[in-house]
Every structure is written in structure tokens, then in C-alpha cells.
Amino acid sequence: MGEAGLKPDIEVGVTTEAFAINEIYERFVGRESTATGTIVMHHGRVKTPGKVVPDFSRVSLDALVDNVNEALKTIAQDATWKFHLHQILILHRLGSIGPGDDVLLVICSSMTRKESFAACAWIVDEIKKEKIIALRELS
Numbered sequence: 001m002g003e004a005g006l007k008p009d010i011e012v013g014v015t016t017e018a019f020a021i022n023e024i025y026e027r028f029v030g031r032e033s034t035a036t037g038t039i040v041m042h043h044g045r046v047k048t049p050g051k052v053v054p055d056f057s058r059v060s061l062d063a064l065v066d067n068v069n070e071a072l073k074t075i076a077q078d079a080t081w082k083f084h085l086h087q088i089l090i091l092h093r094l095g096s097i098g099p100g101d102d103v104l105l106v107i108c109s110s111m112t113r114k115e116s117f118a119a120c121a122w123i124v125d126e127i128k129k130e131k132i133i134a135l136r137e138l139s
Contacts, residue, residue: 002024007090008080008081008085008086008087009087010073010077010087010089011089011090012069012072012073012076012090013053013090013091013092014063014068014069014072014092014093014133014139015092016094016095017094017103018100018101019044019102019128021102023138024089024091024105026034028087028107028109029105029118031087032109033086033110035056035086035111036086036087036109036111037109037110037111038108038109038110038112038113038115038117039107039109040116040117040119040120041104041105041106041107041108042104042107042118042120042121043102044102044103044104044105044106044125045100045101045102045103046097046098046103047061047099048099048100050137051137052136052137053137053138053139055139056099056137056138057138057139058096058097058098059072059097059098059135059136059137060095060096061092061094061096061097061103061133061134061135062094062131062133062136063094063133064096064130064132064133064134065131065132067078068092068132069134071088071132073131075090075123075126076090076123076125077134079119079123081107081128083108083115083119083122084115085108085109085110085115085118085119086109086110086111087107088106088108089105089106089107089110089124090105090106090123091106091135092104092105092127096138100104103135104119104124104127106120106123106124108120
């Protein structure tokens with residue numbers, strides 16, 4: 001836990017399978033202490049219409065780096081220190097998925113809501129730069 005003087009708890013991962021958001025969130029909360037004042041979650045889904053192919057049938061999420069987990073961990077580590085986080089989880093889908101499917105889950109905790117909201121937004125923005133994972137709409 002990232003309380004005063006302690007190392008923040010970081011969990012990152014990629015999967016080709018759908019993830020159970022409720023179970024992941026419950027496990028995350030179960031690791032919190034009374035020092036945490038706010039937990040913020042971003043649950044990203046594939047939306048329509050598409051940006052490039054308005055009426056796409058699927059999107060392809062492809063790794064752009066050899067080790068996606070390490071790249072996500074670097075983002076998480078930067079966020080924990082920049083925003084004084086207690087805990088962070090980043091889970092990203094890879095492969096072919098359809099409209100409405102889950103694509104990204106980011107959960108951040110900290111002492112204050114300002115830090116948690118800012119961290120969550122910053123992490124999503126870093127991931128959406130598409131330097132780690134590319135999203136292609138397929139017709």
C-alpha cells in the first residue's frame with residue numbers, strides 16, 4: 001500500500017478474455033486501508049460509431065512493444081509517484097473484440113479524490129497515445 005513511506009501496490013496485465021470487473025474491484029478494495037479516501041475507476045468499452053470506420057464490426061488491439069506488461073507497469077509506476085497513489089490496477093484487452101466489449105480497466109486509490117481522479121485520467125491518456133497498444137477498426 002502506498003501510505004506514507006510504503007511502496008505503492010501496482011498490478012498490471014493484459015488479456016484476450018473478458019474480465020470480471022466486479023470481482024477485480026472487490027479484490028482491489030479488499031487490499032485498501034483506512035488511509036485511502038478515494039478510489040477512482042475507469043471502465044473503457046469499445047464504442048460505436050468508430051473514428052475511422054464508422055460502421056466497424058470488430059476492433060483489433062495489437063501490441064506495439066515486446067513486453068506490454070512492462071510498458072504498462074512503467075506508466076503505473078510513474079503515476080504512483082506523480083499522484084501519490086496507494087494502489088493502482090491497469091488491465092487491457094488484446095486481440096479482436098466487438099462493439100460494447102470491455103477494453104480497459106484502470107483503478108487508482110489515494111488519500112484524496114483530486115489525486116485519484118487526476119491519476120486515472122493521466123493513465124488513460126498515456127495508454128490512448130497508442131505507443132503500447134494500437135486499436136484498429138475492422139469492417
